Amino acid sequence: MAVDKLQPNDPRVQSATANLRGKTYHYLHGKPAGAVKGTIMLVHGWPDLSFGWRYQVPLFLSLGLQVIVPDCLGYGGTDAPQDVALYSHKSVCDDLAELVRQICGPDEQIILGGHDWGGMVVWRFALWHPQLLRGVFSICTPYVSPSPVFVDIAHMVERLPNFAYQAQLAGPDVEREIGSDPDKLRGLLKGMYGAKGPNGERVFSVENGVAFEHLDKMGQCPLLDQDEVEYYVKQYSRTGIRGPLNWYRTRKVNYDEEVALIKDGKPPRITTPALMVVARGDAALPPRMSQGMEANFDSLKKVEVDGPHWALWEPFAGQTNHEIEAFVQGILSGSAKASI
Template identity: 25%
Template sequence: MWCPHSPPGCHLYQPHTRISLHPRGLKYHYLFSPADSSGLKPTLVFLHGFPSNANEWRHQIRFFLGRGYGVLAPDLLGYGGTDKPTDVAAYAKSLMSADIIAIMDEEGITKTKVYAVGHDWGCALISGLATFYPARFAGFAFLAVGYLAPTPDYNFEAFNASAKALVGYECFGYFYFFAEEGADKIIADHIGTFLSILYPHDSKMRLAHMAPRDKIKDWVLSRKMTPPPSYLTQDDLDVHKAELLEGGLAGPLCWYKQYTTGMVAEDDKLVPKENYVIKQPVFFAATLNDHICPPEVGLVSLKPGCPNLTIKEYHTDHWVQLAAPEQLNKDLLEWIESQ
């Protein structure tokens, strides 16, 4: 599954696929290549967001493999070749964090330095790794979305209102549609229209047709289309569409339901309070043209929760790893090598 859409030369590496993990017995599809034999290069764990898979990291994988780094890039729960449970409780950060640690243990990633790099919901999972397993990592990089600090009293309505007060408009209205019963089937029936608003050529279209409550559902049902951004071809979107239709959207949408139902609050109660502040170095990629996840919202938790914080700004939309891969790769490399 990986190689047809992976970086050139991926046939030189043998990715493990569908490894059974315990105690949950779930199967994860992932690419792993160990660091070079010098013992000096760290391993990077790349965690994608919605509605993607590990292929989202193709530019970063090629760049860092070429420099001797180890790379672990899983399809996260609900995506790609990984299992897709529809029980929302299966998507708790504590459980998915344990899954990633199990993969690391399976591959012997225990002695090398490890940096976790996440985008979108991958940042939520990095937040789980940072708070449940801080000793396993040398640093954390958050792209577009910031650190989701433990919030035992989390309430989505309050969070949505506070973000609106901060930036002057509703950012997360699309959560309501994604949490609706049957939203996965509506999206599947209009997958082309859905992807066109997630990846529009003009990022401001997401501000009008995705951020406010009910607008994305209206867009999806309208069957409207908008051209893709310059960093994606129609072929890219066609492949993405086929993968999503094959696996369905019920699993990926569970990531949102963790938050709209408040399940995340119970999970956050498990985090030791001494782990609320991330002590390792943290990198934040602020995507200045991202109207859905504006940097101001991410910085609310990053500044108090990450005292060793490096911020880099990018004039891109949400998908900085696709829109500005050369600059992002350069900045990540400099940040890691400065530690």
């Protein structure tokens, strides 16, 4: 059976904005039809939008949860400032903590989920703001402890060749070649979400990044319908590609801020009940990257699902949603409790 999903401008969620520490964030806000059993916030990654959680929002509403899904900094209807430091994990976590307080008040704890860069954000949120959490989960993105030694992007790629694309995204080429051009953005987005050229050309690989010569060749997108493609293009055309790419330019500022999380030479622990959903076919974040991460948690459940990096979406959403739902129901029932 097909998984229910939001449509662009779906009436089940409202489009709203909030001023968060001097920046305007756009977010989708949905409330269940009956009693509210809790609140869940969902954080997207690259090159996505709040709409990337369209297959999960109806599920959470059906479970009685209030749902908050922001466009992350640099994306969609949210501001895209020039200052790279504002895109650091701590800065974004502080923004999202303020959003929680504005919507839920100072005392409510939420469930927090992330995918891709959003997964990195939610793990860091669990370190910087554990008092705001009932549970935390990540799709595809493993937890990585703050590093006591700075590792630049070149040395990171030596260790993790599957991250070679990040060196390109952090540099000037993609921003210069694509900018806010709707046609180039359309080619990029369709290609990122599975479209190919007439001879099998691909617009992106983890080994090489974006292949600019193929941007105008992309055919039908298998993961987005035409209305969804145009929705993404319209949102990206608003401020262009610079903001999303700034997330790849924060290695040094993240390192500088996260040194404070290391106490007496020991890495921090995540005390919040946690779920890690590994996608078996993820080329960017392969399953091996999550090995051993449980050593940093008081309570972690790890599961694997079929599918690639886009395991949130059909045809993979059913299995992913099943795992998330089981975790969320455990939080709501009180069978999983934070140790803070």
